[in-house]
Amino acid sequence: MLDQKLIIDNPQLIHDKLLKKGLDVDFSSFLNLVKERKELLLKVESANAERNKLSSLVPQYKKEGKDVQELFVKVKNINNNIEEEKKHLDKIEEEIVNFLKPLPNLPDDDLLSGGKENNEVIAEFNQDKVFDFKIKDHVELAESLGLIDYTRGAKIAGHGAWVYTDLGARLEWALLNFFINEHLNDGYQFMLVPHLLNYESGYVAGQFPKFENDVFIMEGISPKKFLLPTAETALVNFHRDEILKEEELPKKYFAYSPCYRKEAGAYRTEERGMIRGYQFNKIEMFQYTSEEGDMAAFEELVNKAISLMKKLGLKFRVSKLASEDISASMARTYDIEVYFPSMNIFKEVSSVSTAHDYQARRGKIRYKDKNTSKVKFVHTLNGSGLATSRVFPAILEQYQNSDGSVTIPEVLRPFMGGLEKISPKK
Numbered sequence: 001m002l003d004q005k006l007i008i009d010n011p012q013l014i015h016d017k018l019l020k021k022g023l024d025v026d027f028s029s030f031l032n033l034v035k036e037r038k039e040l041l042l043k044v045e046s047a048n049a050e051r052n053k054l055s056s057l058v059p060q061y062k063k064e065g066k067d068v069q070e071l072f073v074k075v076k077n078i079n080n081n082i083e084e085e086k087k088h089l090d091k092i093e094e095e096i097v098n099f100l101k102p103l104p105n106l107p108d109d110d111l112l113s114g115g116k117e118n119n120e121v122i123a124e125f126n127q128d129k130v131f132d133f134k135i136k137d138h139v140e141l142a143e144s145l146g147l148i149d150y151t152r153g154a155k156i157a158g159h160g161a162w163v164y165t166d167l168g169a170r171l172e173w174a175l176l177n178f179f180i181n182e183h184l185n186d187g188y189q190f191m192l193v194p195h196l197l198n199y200e201s202g203y204v205a206g207q208f209p210k211f212e213n214d215v216f217i218m219e220g221i222s223p224k225k226f227l228l229p230t231a232e233t234a235l236v237n238f239h240r241d242e243i244l245k246e247e248e249l250p251k252k253y254f255a256y257s258p259c260y261r262k263e264a265g266a267y268r269t270e271e272r273g274m275i276r277g278y279q280f281n282k283i284e285m286f287q288y289t290s291e292e293g294d295m296a297a298f299e300e301l302v303n304k305a306i307s308l309m310k311k312l313g314l315k316f317r318v319s320k321l322a323s324e325d326i327s328a329s330m331a332r333t334y335d336i337e338v339y340f341p342s343m344n345i346f347k348e349v350s351s352v353s354t355a356h357d358y359q360a361r362r363g364k365i366r367y368k369d370k371n372t373s374k375v376k377f378v379h380t381l382n383g384s385g386l387a388t389s390r391v392f393p394a395i396l397e398q399y400q401n402s403d404g405s406v407t408i409p410e411v412l413r414p415f416m417g418g419l420e421k422i423s424p425k426k
Helices: 004-009 011-019 028-063 069-100 138-144 150-157 167-185 199-205 231-235 294-312 358-363 388-398 410-416
Strands: 120-125 189-191 196-198 225-227 243-245 251-260 279-289 316-320 332-340 345-356 366-368 375-377 379-387
Touching (some): 120 294, 167 388, 279 294, 279 388, 294 345, 294 379, 332 388
Antiparallel strands (some): 279 379, 316 332, 332 345
8 A cells, every 4th residue: 555645745746656557546536535634633633622621620610619510511512523523534534545445556766667568678598599400389398298288187177277297297396396495595484375365365465456356256255265366465464463573574485385367378379388377386485674675685586586597597588577567566576587489488487576565554564663663664575486387388498309308407306306308208
């Protein structure tokens, strides 16, 4: 949620920032509500002062033998008026919050306006492998090597599903184990989170109320629950309604979970196979930081994702997203994108983002400054570390050999029993 004070102090500036995200917001109704709230607060304050003044006269009236009943009646009337004003005030507060709820986060100042067309590639890693044979795409490789069964996956779950089989299941698990080991070595705490989350979790993450239709809502469960679209949605709620000590920050977590998304792939070539589905596996990195620690944490998460891709030996690039291409809750996002030689395109395998204090305001997640004892909102950051459903097929394509086999990246071999290559079954 946006800081009300930022809007009140400079509505035009906030309007212009949100316009970079493609949202033209008229703040006049919000500012009228703020004005009305201020006037009501002054009325309540004045009424309280009058009530206190009258109450203070009671001992004096009694001492002088005067009738205090008139004072009691006046105090009672003031109390009734205060209660009415407070009810009105509560209604205005609710309207203010409802106005702010759907507003997205502000993009950082250095981000370009517009969408994907304005994303900026800021780094590329590893050169193309030169193939002296006709290459296969990941779908053909996965099927010919017996790694993925798309047909039976669709039979048991419908379009956008697949089944990892035999060495395919082992390769998937090897990737997850490799990522887990790397994060443990970097001092991150391993978490296994629930897959069914409550409505409040979706609200704090920024998923609700605006993007409620993007997730799988569970029918017949009360109160309402949904399947997590990413472990970030759970991790950002882990310290909801808490006040942390600054000495505890940064808190560094990572979680493994399947992710459940409604936007399954289309039938076009670039989304075939595992590129986009209703369910996929991901390791998610997450940090809670102080305000001052935000950008250092962002750089750390980006570099961690880059390190994983380098160790896998894959060709990839890093893109800085334009304002309209970052998600509603985020202020800044870098995508790590892996290369698919069969299509000559890059696809995202990790998004590293900072929400600054946007999610923390929604979740009342704060910390006490060790020097001033002032309570501030934490900053929250997340990054995929990594999503396997695109790393897996990229490995097949980039590591394929002329005989139809696929070489296993060296860092994954310890998790595959030392196996160096997956060959077609004879």
